Amino acid sequence: MTDNIKLIGKDGLRLDGRKADELRPIKIQAGVLDNADGSAYLEWGNNKVLVAVYGPREAQPKYLQNPAKAIVQVTYNMAAFSSDERVRPGPNRRATEISKITAEALENVILTNQFPRASIDVYIEVIEADAGTRCAGLTAASVAVADAGIPMMNMVSSCAAGKIDGQIVLDLGKKEDNFGQADLPIGLVARTGEIVLLQMDGHLTQDEFKTALKMAMEACKHIHGLQQEALRSRYAVNFADMDDGEAEQ
Amino acid sequence: MKRTIIPEIKKEMIYKLAQRDCREDDRSPVESRPLTYEINTIGTAEGSARVKLGKTDVLVGVKLQPGEPYPDKPNQGVLMTGCELKPMAHPGFESGAPSEESIEIARVVDRGIRESKMIDMEKLCIEPGKKIWMVFLDIQVINYDGNMFDAATIASVLALHNAIVPASRFDLGDDFPVPVACWPLTTTFIKLHDLLLVDPTLNEELSADLRFTVSIDDNGDFRAMQKGLKGSLTYDDVIRALDIAQKLTLGMRSRLIKGE
Numbered sequence: 001m002t003d004n005i006k007l008i009g010k011d012g013l014r015l016d017g018r019k020a021d022e023l024r025p026i027k028i029q030a031g032v033l034d035n036a037d038g039s040a041y042l043e044w045g046n047n048k049v050l051v052a053v054y055g056p057r058e059a060q061p062k063y064l065q066n067p068a069k070a071i072v073q074v075t076y077n078m079a080a081f082s083s084d085e086r087v088r089p090g091p092n093r094r095a096t097e098i099s100k101i102t103a104e105a106l107e108n109v110i111l112t113n114q115f116p117r118a119s120i121d122v123y124i125e126v127i128e129a130d131a132g133t134r135c136a137g138l139t140a141a142s143v144a145v146a147d148a149g150i151p152m153m154n155m156v157s158s159c160a161a162g163k164i165d166g167q168i169v170l171d172l173g174k175k176e177d178n179f180g181q182a183d184l185p186i187g188l189v190a191r192t193g194e195i196v197l198l199q200m201d202g203h204l205t206q207d208e209f210k211t212a213l214k215m216a217m218e219a220c221k222h223i224h225g226l227q228q229e230a231l232r233s234r235y236a237v238n239f240a241d242m243d244d245g246e247a248e249q
Numbered sequence: 250m251k252r253t254i255i256p257e258i259k260k261e262m263i264y265k266l267a268q269r270d271c272r273e274d275d276r277s278p279v280e281s282r283p284l285t286y287e288i289n290t291i292g293t294a295e296g297s298a299r300v301k302l303g304k305t306d307v308l309v310g311v312k313l314q315p316g317e318p319y320p321d322k323p324n325q326g327v328l329m330t331g332c333e334l335k336p337m338a339h340p341g342f343e344s345g346a347p348s349e350e351s352i353e354i355a356r357v358v359d360r361g362i363r364e365s366k367m368i369d370m371e372k373l374c375i376e377p378g379k380k381i382w383m384v385f386l387d388i389q390v391i392n393y394d395g396n397m398f399d400a401a402t403i404a405s406v407l408a409l410h411n412a413i414v415p416a417s418r419f420d421l422g423d424d425f426p427v428p429v430a431c432w433p434l435t436t437t438f439i440k441l442h443d444l445l446l447v448d449p450t451l452n453e454e455l456s457a458d459l460r461f462t463v464s465i466d467d468n469g470d471f472r473a474m475q476k477g478l479k480g481s482l483t484y485d486d487v488i489r490a491l492d493i494a495q496k497l498t499l500g501m502r503s504r505l506i507k508g509e
Contacts, residue, residue: 033392034304035339046292050391052337075344080331080387081294081310084418089333089387090346123337123344125389127308128291 005179007164014176016045020169021215023159026223028140028230030147036123038148040230042140045173046130049137051144052123059119070115074103076124076137083129098134099124105138105158105187105196111151120150131177135159138187138197143227147234153189155227156196157220160185161212163204168211170219184209186216190224193217250350253341255455263456267444273452274303279493281436281448281501284403288411296412296427300404303450304394306338309386309404311412311427315375315419316383326373326381330359332388332401339393339451353477354397355388357435358405360473361464362386365433368409372428375421382414384427395451398462398475402435407505432502433472436494437462440480445490447497461490465498 008014018024024045033039036052043049059065076098078087102124110120122145124137135158142155162172163182172180182202188195195217204212263273270278282303291297294310301307318325332355334342342348347355362368373382386408388401412427439449439457446453454460459480464473471491476482482490 033337034394035392036337039337048291050337054336054340075336077335077344079308079310079389080385081291081297081312083293086312086314086385086387089331091344121336123335125335125337125391127310127389128293130293 005175007176007179008167014164014169014173016173020167021218023171023219023222024173026226028143028226030143030230030234036144036148038144038146038150040140040144040147042136042143044132044136044139046128047126047133047136048128049133049140050125050127051137051140053120053141053144053148053150055120055148056115056118056150057121059117064119065117067116069112070110070118070120072103072107072110072112072120072122074099074106074122074124074141076102076126076134078126078129078133082126098137101197101199102134102138102141105156106141106145108194108196109142109152109154109156109189110145111153114151120145131172131174132160132185135185135187139223139227143230146231154191155189155224156187157190157223157227158185158187158197159216159219159223161216161219163202163208163212168208168215170215182208182212184212184216186213186220188217188220190221250339250341253339253455255452259452260456263453264441264444267441267446272446272450274450278444278446279497281399281497282450284501286403286407288407294408295415296408296410298404298407298411299391300400300407302396302400302403302448304392305396305400306390306392307397307400307404308389308391309401309408310389311408312385312387313412313414313427314383314385315380315421318374318378318381322370323378324374324381325370326368327383328359328363328368328370328386329383330355330362330386330388330405332358332397334390334393334397338390342393353475354401357398357462357464357473357475358388358401359386360475361402361433361435362405362409364472365431365464365466367406367429367431367433369428369430373414393451395449395454396437398437399435399448402433402464403501403505406432406434431467432505433464433466434498434501435462435464436497438490438493440482440486445486445493447493463491463494465494467502469495469499
């Protein structure tokens with residue numbers, strides 16, 4: 001039955017009308033929560049993700065503390081109502097894995113050595129899921145860490161490429177993810193070209209992999225622009241709007 | 250709320266303000282914070298509502314699945330309410346198994362809805378004794394500034410009123426709205442020494458000796474009550490609180506029914 005589902009139409013367009021290398025619409029907002037030190041809200045297609053960041057604060061329990069640097073702890077969670085089938089609340093193996101690789105990706109860019117014994121805690125809540133939530137979570141988490149004012153070298157941008165109907169496409173949607181042949185999520189430091197997250201499942205030839213990776217990296221660069229824009233619109237000050245007294249200060 | 254403390258000087262300020270019928274956010278003691286809400290923002294949920302009561306921000310999603318009935322109620326659907334207080338909403342909340350606090354919130358919200366007979370459970374029976382609809386009500390707090398009880402109840406009631414039974418997804422016929430009848434709403438008070446305040450902020454909650462929640466149905470009748478924290482209420486306190494709660498829930502209900 002799965003073979004009968006056509007994911008790419010005769011016109012070369014996908015189920016939702018996208019071209020092969022087209023992203024779903026992305027909207028990022030920084031600083032959306034009052035109690036968190038930093039936060040971000042991201043919509044990516046129908047994905048809706050909220051991220052809260054606390055820290056650097058004393059790592060608890062104490063045995064977790066690293067005397068040389070801060071630890072980065074990520075909790076990725078899908079809300080019970082975020083998917084067609086209800087998700088049982090609490091951690092599961094999938095969430096644990098995503099939390100771990102997201103933390104490892106962020107550790108690359110955060111200047112953890114400035115905060116010995118501290119912890120930087122990132123809470124990713126997926127409130128609506130539509131495939132690609134780990135990419136959405138990591139992208140939003142980078143913005144939230146920056147929003148918290150935590151020193152970092154760069155932001156991480158994340159996006160997936162994959163294969164459907166034998167063709168390499170960018171940013172799989174839910175049906176494409178379920179019935180496609182491969183998924184390749186990556187996290188990229190756009191300014192340096194470092195890949196800090198890389199996973200793959202499915203089946204790709206070497207050429208297909210190269211095409212997919214390049215496509216995902218290009219998309220990450222575009223997403224990096226959106227992340228910068230989110231921070232800019234939260235924090236940019238227009239000096240023209242200030243009266244003279246304020247501008248001189 | 251582990252490790253969450255409030256400075257004594259702030260506690261004192263809140264009490265002194267209350268003695269003059271004032272609040273830290275310029276409300277009267279019997280006035281709720283401004284309410285805004287959005288309905289069905291979550292496409293994957295059968296019904297959802299996001300409610301902001303002042304700065305407290307709560308998201309409730311309804312999911313329905315076929316399941317087995319309880320043996321003692323073979324022809325009735327089942328309601329299951331859960332609440333998660335996540336670190337996202339406040340640094341005093343911790344990840345992991347539900348805390349006592351979150352279990353209490355879920356159970357109080359559940360009681361108001363269950364006892365008011367808001368959901369017609371018999372209409373959620375698919376095959377008596379074998380198959381019924383299970384209604385999952387999941388409460389998630391996004392930003393915490395006190396009074397989860399009222400915010401979560403409003404969000405739950407709104408989400409249920411706008412929820413659809415996804416029968417076609419399970420090959421059980423056509424979709425239909427979740428059979429709901431009324432609008433059970435709660436009012437929560439705190440007591441500071443001898444004074445009562447409705448819809449407490451977090452600072453007020455942390456200063457409180459006692460918390461009291463009452464759930465009221467469309468006729469102004471009481472369907473559930475819950476006293477929390479270690480303090481005590483006098484008879485007069487209770488009567489006065491119920492009187493205030495009836496007025497407040499009446500206004501809130503007509504507003505919600507009108508869709509304002």
